[in-house]
Amino acid sequence: MTGARSPRILVFGDSLSFHGPEGGHPADDPRLWPNIAASALGGSAELVAGAGWTARDAWWAMIGDPRVWAELHRADVVVLAVGSMDTLPSPLPTYLRTGLRYLRPDPLRRATRRAYLAAQPVLSVALRGRPSALPTRLTVRYLDTAVSALRVLRPALPVVGWLPSVHRAAAYGRVHTTRARTAAAIARWAAATEVPLLDVPARVAAHVLGGHGNPDGMHWGWQGHESVGVGMAELLRPFVTRAGGVGSDTAGWGHVG
16 A cells, blocks of 8 residues: 555455345445445455355456456455355255256246255255355365465465354254354464454354344344444454555466466
């Protein structure tokens, strides 16, 4: 960051970064936590996110989206706000869920989706929350790969992360077996690699588990976004206030394999 220029925060996220109490919102909605955090720091946030994104999806976006490569020239800090969806029960393979949109004709697609949604909570309970959408070891691997790449291409660029959120979603049978294990693994990795983490459950657990968020039992109400945004601003403040020049240590993402 140079002179009086306001800090730019690049956030890789999932639907927790753009869903509110009624559903999804445009990325520039000031009530979303990335914008709350950016506003508290006198800056702006750029959100790269998708519904159901895991740490793997964030890595794929990082190496595959040329808009991200451009933003990395300007970012003052990167937030890896992923990992929560990794811990959700995934009794049916992820590729089946993501591939449903390609089924034709339309009546077959709709019937298959209804069957999938009906089976998901039943199987989540029956299989005790296993397997998860992404195994713990792969969550840590993709986070580590992303941080390692960023440190090679922009050594001075700060990177922070967070611990997976909680849920009480009926769609997943209210089961969340692997969250604790994944959170512990992320915490160990972050300590070893010096990546600061925001403790998301500490800020939203009462909100979500008390039924004060989205009726789906997973996404947050505006109170939850406010709490996370304020907490993230506190975590980021030391980095954006001492950030150096932007762009001088940026290599080309097009060369990343």
